[in-house]
Amino acid sequence: MPNDGVILAKCNAAPNHENVSVYSAWITRGLRYSRHCGDGARLRRCTILSAVRSRAEDQPYRCEGYRLDDVRNGGTWRHEGVPYYSQWGSADWVAPIVERGADPCEDPHWRASGFTEADAYRFWAKRLCGLTCLESALDYWGVAHAPRAQMLEEALQHGVYRVREDGGVDGLIYRPFAGWVEAAFGVHVEVMIDEDIAASAARVDADTLAIVSVSPEIRYPERENPGQGGHLILLHGRGDGGVWFHNPSGVAPYQADVWLPYETVARFHARRGMAIRRPR
Template sequence: MSTSTTKHAVPYYSQWESASLVPDFIGGQLDAADDPLWQKSGAGSPEEYAFWAPRMCGVACLRMALDFWRRPVPPSVPLVRELCEAGAYVREGDSVKGLIYRPFAEHVQGRWGLTAEVRADLSAGELPEIIAAGRLALLSVHKTIRTPHVRPPSRGGHLALAVGVSKETVLLHNPSGLPGVSQEAAEVSWDRLSAFYAGRGVILGD
């Protein structure tokens, strides 16, 4: 593991418009349809926003990367619709399959000219070199990585963006992280990462 510290100045986006209210959304105290900033998402209604907000971790990660590399950043729900058309999300009634890496990567490359490498096996040990080379990595982690001291029930199922590394930790922008705790450049030790990380993701570059 590299001993050097690298941290990219990546703007943070939550998958909910009101990042400060994430604890209430994930705890069930507040419905996403009641997000006071829902219209910023570009959704046609509070209900459309509420359907997608819990499922938009990959969209939030992409928006962060687009902003970092100075590409236009679409609102979240129009971006979701675009990714649906590209086959990166497949909606059937109230269920959604996605984010599907390969059509996502192909769309990102064709639409914004970024490189997007799908990795079905991406070891944590490769991340220092990836980050040092100026790239970012979408990592499949369990959503409870917002509280890394808690043991997760499984690995994967949620996407977070690796924006930095040090000898002891990986730094994650977590779209469903807790404000002031685990949203921006949240430190997760390499040992703890292994409990949440499914060993796959997408490497993004300019």
């Protein structure tokens, strides 16, 4: 046994061996689990039988970002511990801003995302749901990045957002975003077009999160909504007939680690988004 631990995973079926009901895979540090479960394959419907903590760090074993708490039975995947960020300075200021029209700069933490000019912050913070989702994913994966305001400057240079002559903004634009984040952070992005929420959620696995387009009214799922799209949320889990997500402009209890059934999310979902895969 290696000094830093081994995980034994028992899977319902081996890749390319659907008639085999039990398949055991050893995941060892430095080796991809695909080498043990078939080339390029993913562990499916796995139950962790045992894990040995790292002798050096006394931390749960990690291999290629595959965390013990990412795995659930019955086809459910949930990444736990994905950090939540509001697209404004503080999560508890979302309700005053979106419900009562409070000045975002009254929040004492409005400079936390790197903005120094109040007018620029007022203009951009309400438009940065996508960058906020990206920031949560990068921090979860341990990928270094600049503050949000500086990431915005880079995104503008790459055409991720386009300021129109009338003062409005087009964006977040998916394909320029995909090219930028792959070059800057090594994150692979797959654009999803005309795909229902269950299909997009099915992409979430040990290496993958998803950013999907919904209407901002998803912060009040019990209310009627006028349309779909115009806002981005971060999917970090799926199961029990629904999805777990972070909403950068959400209002508690529909803000962080929210679970809603597929049929509810579908009312707000624009059938587009991006699957984002952590760097190798």
